[in-house]
Amino acid sequence: MNLSKTSKYAFRILSHMAKDEKALYSAQQLHKEIDVPEKYLRRLLTDLSKHGFIKSIQGRQGGFTFNRDINQITLLEIVDAIDGLDSINECILGYESCAFSHSCPMHNIWEETKQKTIKTLTDTTLSDIHKSIVGVN
Amino acid sequence: MNLSKTSKYAFRILSHMAKDEKALYSAQQLHKEIDVPEKYLRRLLTDLSKHGFIKSIQGRQGGFTFNRDINQITLLEIVDAIDGLDSINECILGYESCAFSHSCPMHNIWEETKQKTIKTLTDTTLSDIHKSIVGVN
DNA sequence: TTTAAATGCTACTTGTTTATAGTATTTAAC
DNA sequence: GTTAAATACTATAAACAAGTAGCATTTAAA
Numbered sequence: 354m355n356l357s358k359t360s361k362y363a364f365r366i367l368s369h370m371a372k373d374e375k376a377l378y379s380a381q382q383l384h385k386e387i388d389v390p391e392k393y394l395r396r397l398l399t400d401l402s403k404h405g406f407i408k409s410i411q412g413r414q415g416g417f418t419f420n421r422d423i424n425q426i427t428l429l430e431i432v433d434a435i436d437g438l439d440s441i442n443e444c445i446l447g448y449e450s451c452a453f454s455h456s457c458p459m460h461n462i463w464e465e466t467k468q469k470t471i472k473t474l475t476d477t478t479l480s481d482i483h484k485s486i487v488g489v490n
Numbered sequence: 491m492n493l494s495k496t497s498k499y500a501f502r503i504l505s506h507m508a509k510d511e512k513a514l515y516s517a518q519q520l521h522k523e524i525d526v527p528e529k530y531l532r533r534l535l536t537d538l539s540k541h542g543f544i545k546s547i548q549g550r551q552g553g554f555t556f557n558r559d560i561n562q563i564t565l566l567e568i569v570d571a572i573d574g575l576d577s578i579n580e581c582i583l584g585y586e587s588c589a590f591s592h593s594c595p596m597h598n599i600w601e602e603t604k605q606k607t608i609k610t611l612t613d614t615t616l617s618d619i620h621k622s623i624v625g626v627n
Numbered sequence: 628t629t630t631a632a633a634t635g636c637t638a639c640t641t642g643t644t645t646a647t648a649g650t651a652t653t654t655a656a657c
Numbered sequence: 658g659t660t661a662a663a664t665a666c667t668a669t670a671a672a673c674a675a676g677t678a679g680c681a682t683t684t685a686a687a
Contacts, residue, residue, distance in 0.1 A: 355492055358675070361584035368583070368595045379633065388585070392677050399635065412684025415633045446505070447498035448525070458505045461622045466610040473603040485598045495645070516663065529647050536665065549654025550662045 354470055355443065360435040362389045362397055367406060367431060371423050371479040379416040404434040424480035432474060441471060491607055492580065497572040499526045499534055504543060504568060508560050508616040516553040541571040561617035569611060578608060 365387040370378055380398055384391040398417050402409045408420040432441060444451035445463045502524040507515055517535055521528040535554050539546045545557040569578060581588035582600045 356582070358584060361582065364596060365583045365585075372595075381633085390676055393675065395634075396636095396676090402634095409634060410684095411634050411682075413630095413632045414685060415683080417634090445493070445498065446502045447495060448502075458509075459501060459619055459622075462614055462619055463610070466607055469606045470603055473600070477599055482596055482599055485595075518663085527646060530645065532664075533646090533666095539664095546664060547654095548652080548664050550660095551655055552653080552663045554664090 354467070355436070355440045356432065357436050357440070359397065360432050362394070363401060363431050363435050364428070365389060366394070366397065366401065367426070367479055368482045370407070370417070370419065371483045374419055374423050374480075374483075377410065377416040377418045382416075401434070406431070406434070422480075423483070424478045426479045427475055428477045429471070429474040441474070442467075491604070492573070492577045493569065494573050494577070496534065497569050499524075499531070500538060500568050500572050501565070502526060503531070503534065503538065504563070504616055505619045507544070507554070507556065508620045511556055511560050511617075511620075514547065514553040514555045519553075538571070543568070543571070560620070561615045563616045564612055565614045566608070566611040578611070579604075 366383060366389070369383065369387050370376070380391065380395045383389070383398070384394050389397070398407070399409065401407050402417065402420070405420055406426055407417045409415065409417050429438075429441070432438075444457050445459050445467075446457045448457050451457045451460055503520060503526070506520065506524050507513070517528065517532045520526070520535070521531050526534070535544070536546065538544050539554065539557070542557055543563060544554045546552065546554050566575075566578070569575075581594050582596050582604075583594045585594050588594045588597055
């Protein structure tokens with residue numbers, strides 16, 4: 354699997370926001386709290402709004418807040434929105450069609466690990482993250 | 491984890507060569523058999539030689555052959571040589587220091603999956619791949 | 628109604644990775 | 658020795674991802 358830096362930023366944003374699900378966060382505030390370049394963060398926030406994870410409130414006193422219940426938002430959905438599912442499903446040798454009929458030499462070796470990754474991304478919601486936090490950040 | 495296209499190419503090369511461990515492969519031949527751009531493949535072969543996985547034989551009738559026993563070469567070593575171990579160990583939020591003392595919000599959630607990935611890469615050798623092949627390619 | 632504080636949009640810049648071009652070097656066959 | 662078939666090296670190009678700049682728009686407060 355290949356998680357882009359942008360997806361990692363998206364995880365930072367949403368997992369941070371999940372700490373206080375109902376709060377309204379401004380881009381500036383988020384920029385201070387998580388470490389993402391401000392302009393890039395703004396773009397990404399707009400993007401996450403367009404994907405329906407959060408919604409934006411414009412104008413003074415505006416910001417971003419969740420648009421969906423955080424226990425309905427899985428990590429897989431987030432990766433899908435940013436990188437696309439191919440980044441997850443792609444064969445470890447990078448072959449286009451590594452279907453069962455002509456699987457690549459490493460298909461069997463890697464399959465279990467890949468499924469474990471997919472399962473974790475599918476089963477984990479933003480509220481799970483919130484619950485799992487023991488330490489800091 | 492973040493596997494570069496180049497690492498995937500390296501996997502293609504070495505897993506393919508592992509099918510006939512003692513054979514000598516020319517770049518041209520490999521280019522035809524696996525799907526990697528020829529010039530890039532050549533560079534990568536030289537790189538893999540420098541890392542000691544294979545050795546090059548120059549001149550006419552030259553090519554590449556394994557320099558080490560294929561049951562001693564793990565996938566992790568290959569990724570390490572190309573992308574570096576950071577690409578594997580990196581925190582899922584991309585934070586520089588996600589050590590135990592101040593682990594990121596997703597640390598606990600992701601840790602098991604990450605360890606599974608590392609274990610597979612560590613435990614799998616090129617000869618395991620050869621053995622595991624059931625289908626085609 | 629003006630101002631300030633927020634998001635929205637689009638074009639551009641920078642950095643990194645992937646890919647190519649061209650030439651030099653090595654060595655076996657003839 | 659000359660040639661042909663291979664690898665080695667280095668510089669450059671192309672493609673992609675990440676980051677920035679600047680102005681437009683929205684809206685609440687003063």
